[in-house]
Amino acid sequence: xxxxxxxxxxxxxxxxxYSEREGDKEKLSKRELKDLLQNELGEFLETQKDxxxxxxxxxxxxxxxxxxxxxxxxxxxxxSLTVACNSFLSENS
Numbered sequence: 607x608x609x610x611x612x613x614x615x616x617x618x619x620x621x622x623x624y625s626e627r628e629g630d631k632e633k634l635s636k637r638e639l640k641d642l643l644q645n646e647l648g649e650f651l652e653t654q655k656d657x658x659x660x661x662x663x664x665x666x667x668x669x670x671x672x673x674x675x676x677x678x679x680x681x682x683x684x685x686s687l688t689v690a691c692n693s694f695l696s697e698n699s
């Protein structure tokens with residue numbers, strides 16, 4: 607697989623590693639999202655320091671208002687963080 611195909615495969619795999627822990631296997635509950643953010647994006651997000659940050663992220667991502675984050679909503683988070691990281695790295699190089 608190419609690097610991009612590997613990245614896509616990894617993104618799908620990470621999502622399902624957490625979404626399959628409880629409830630709907632195709633969506634992240636608040637607890638699953640919190641675990642994913644802390645374990646997989648801890649370097650980019652400081653969720654541990656602000657107890658309400660997961661609530662804020664959940665509210666922003668949950669476009670359909672069902673209280674869960676589906677794969678499409680999750681990809682929006684990853685894409686937004688990727689754009690922010692690219693901008694930060696471009697400014698600091």
